[in-house]
Amino acid sequence: MSAVKITCVIVDDEPMALKLVESYVKKTPFLDLKKKCSSAIEALEFIKEETVDLLFLDIQMPDLTGLEFSKMLPKETRVIFTTAFDQYALEGFKVEALDYLLKPFDYAEFLSAANKASTWFSMVKGKQESIVSKEKEFLFVKSEYKQLRIKLADVLYFEGLKDYIKIYLKDEPKPILTLMSLKLIEEELPNTQFLRVHRSFIVSLNNVEVIERSQIVINKQRITVSEQYKPKFLEFINNNSL
Incomplete structure (x- = not known):
């Protein structure tokens, strides 16, 4: 099985350290x-x-330390600490860091830590409580201690709220609330039917009623298309315009 692709960011106030970790990341295919x-x-x-x-993430930085910053991260974002000071190791593991690299470290040490991250993300992906069928016709989501079967054709849009998602359905007055990140559901949805248009919204393309400037109307709800997601949305419009 191929490794899960992991998106990453390097944070370090030392230019040389930043450059070194960047070179290591670029050597690592996943x-x-x-x-x-x-x-x-x-x-x-x-x-x-x-x-x-x-x-x-480097630990010793001005204004906001790596340890302080790690406590502000979304639940699904994980950390590998990089630091020249081994006294921070215990604190690093207290905030559930995946690993701790003590400077100076070589590529073999870096790769070992990166492989731990790959294993962790593979396990998380395999244990997701919401399972999308191979046919992409429905999904199961856990809500209020029950697994609910939801037809993708009935979904109007998804709204992300930190660790939760609201799923809005046709002919349903109230959305379904489930514990999951918007990113994880986005990876499982068929991209021919659903498109992320905002950091907090994924919409059903089949249920878009009106497009007005930078807003979509679905079931009387107006959703703004943010600048980050406009290129893909404009591509959808162009592909489906007369």
Whole structure:
């Protein structure tokens, strides 16, 4: 089985360390580098707009330390700490870091830590409580201690709320609430039927009623298409316009 692709960000205030870890990431086929940041504050701003699986995170940084920053991360984002000070190891594992690399470290040590991350993400993906059928016609989601079978054709849109998702359905006055990240459900949905248009919304393309400037109307609900997701949305419009 091939390794799960892991999106990652490097955070370090030392330019040489940043460059070294970047070279290691680029050598590792299952790592997909999204950004390198020279401060935790810069990384925090990026993560507000982009879902990231893994951070290679320095601990000692000005303004906001790596340990402080790690406590602000979304639940699905994991950390491998990189630091020159071994006294932080215990604190690093207390915040459930996947590993702890003590500077200076070589590529073999880096790869060992990256492989731990790959194993962890593979296990998580395999244990997801919501299972999408191979035919992509329905999914099971856990809600209020029950597994509910939901037809994809009945879904209007998904709304992400931190660790939860609201699933809005046709002819249902109330959405279904389930514990899951929007990123995980996005990976399982057929991209011919569903499109992410905002960090908090995935819409059913079959149920889009009106497109007005940068807004979609579905069942009287207006959803804004954010700049990050506009290119794919415009491609959808162009492919389906007369």
